[in-house]
Amino acid sequence: MQQEWLAERFEHERRHLFGVAYRMLGSTTEAEDAVQEAWLRLTRSEADEIDNLGGWLTTVVARVSLNMLRTRKSRGEVSLEAGPFEAGLPAPTVVLDDTGEHDPVERAVLADSVSIALLVVLDQLSPDERLAFVLHDLFAVPFDEIAAMLDRSSDSTRQLASRARRRVHGRAPSDGMSAQREVVDAFFAAARDGDLARLVGALHPDVVLRADSGAGVTTYRGAETVAGNATRYAHPERVTRPALVNGLAGVVVTVRGKLASVMGFTVVEGRITEIEAYAAPDRIAAVAAGLGLESAHS
Known part of the structure; x- marks a missing residue:
């Protein structure tokens, strides 16, 4: 007893x-x-x-x-900052944000999420x-x-x-969710248009992009470098859907209806300061299962 x-x-x-x-x-x-x-x-x-x-x-x-x-x-x-590293980025918490509404369970998950x-x-x-x-x-x-x-x-x-x-201090997001989403949407609009100037404008000069492909983490630093890397998301088969990633504005990227990658953004004072891109097959398979989607890696 x-x-x-x-x-x-x-x-x-x-x-x-x-x-x-x-x-x-x-x-x-x-x-x-x-x-x-x-x-x-x-x-x-x-x-x-x-x-x-x-x-x-x-x-x-x-x-x-x-x-x-x-x-x-x-x-x-x-440490995370030293990358690349064997374990990859911590598994993301992802909730689709197509409507902007979440049930109590989803809100509890987001409350416990921690940004990278x-x-x-x-x-x-x-x-x-x-x-x-x-x-x-x-x-x-x-x-x-x-x-x-x-x-x-x-x-x-x-x-x-x-x-x-x-x-x-200063590293945590200072912008509300609607402001974060506006900046992230502008980032992808510029990427689709291939407009490097607009892409750079959406990014902090010292922005850091960490990309986890499953074989370690590749780190890109600086607005111009990250902007040049982002143009690959302009491919017409790559469809982005709004999502909350680790409690922050992000997207899930599908190719022909299958989940291919997840991206989370940290927005401070109207500019993107951090981006985490997840494409590791095991990470994507786990996220896809949780969202009821099919993984592009299966």
């Missing part, structure tokens, strides 16, 4: 715990491992003596994620900075509790979060 009660309480917290772990680790597999470790630790604990189960589980997941992140850093594993742009910035932080920023700024955990996890003073922990906040 106690085990059933614990399992129910844990399932109630699972979504939140996964959100903490994913923002710490940027990997769905590692995040799921961290959540599973929290469950194992809960089953070995004196659960009836835990006053705040949600807080206790959050602390456990945060500590597990921090240890995993420190181990990753000590091994010198490649944010993950890239978070990956540049030290493990301690990342923990302080994620827990305090994204999940409102008090600094005193975070300080205990890091074995630091509250003031020191505040400084960690402040440094992290300065690095994140």
Whole structure:
């Protein structure tokens, strides 16, 4: 009976715990491992003596994620920014946006999505900075509790979060969804017309395009380079449909009715600053299945 009660309480917290772990680790597999470790630790604990189960589980997941992140850093594993890298971009969350309306389940998915742009910035932080920023700024955990996890003073922990906040500031999208969509639509209209000047105008001078073909990630930098790459989307067989990709404006691209690729855009002050292009066969097959479409790679 106690085990059933614990399992129910844990399932109630699972979504939140996964959100903490994913923002710490940027990997769905590692995040799921961290959540599973929290469950194992809960089953070995004196659960009836835990006053705040949600807080206790959050602390456990945060500590597990921090240890995993420190181990990753000590091994010198490649960050998102260093690409190309073997694992590819994190799997995208994609919801078709033909009508602009979403049911409650879809809205919940979007609320939990994380833009690749944010993950890239978070990956540049030290493990301690990342923990302080994620827990305090994204999940409102008090600094005193975070300080205990890091074995630091509250003031020191505040400084960690402040440094992290300065690095994140300016990288998150500042435009509303309708404004994002307008810029993305203008980007594809210019691509179809082969108008390089308009394409460049839609892009930030330091725009970054990350293209995941399944054999690693190729990174393109600069407005002119990205604009030149974008003209290939002008092919008449390539049809773009509006979508929300990782909670931001994006498109799914079909060829003869089959899903060929997915693109997500980060728009800041009316210009595209980041583009993620997904064409890896396994990623596209998974997205196609979720959208009820056929994959061009099947």
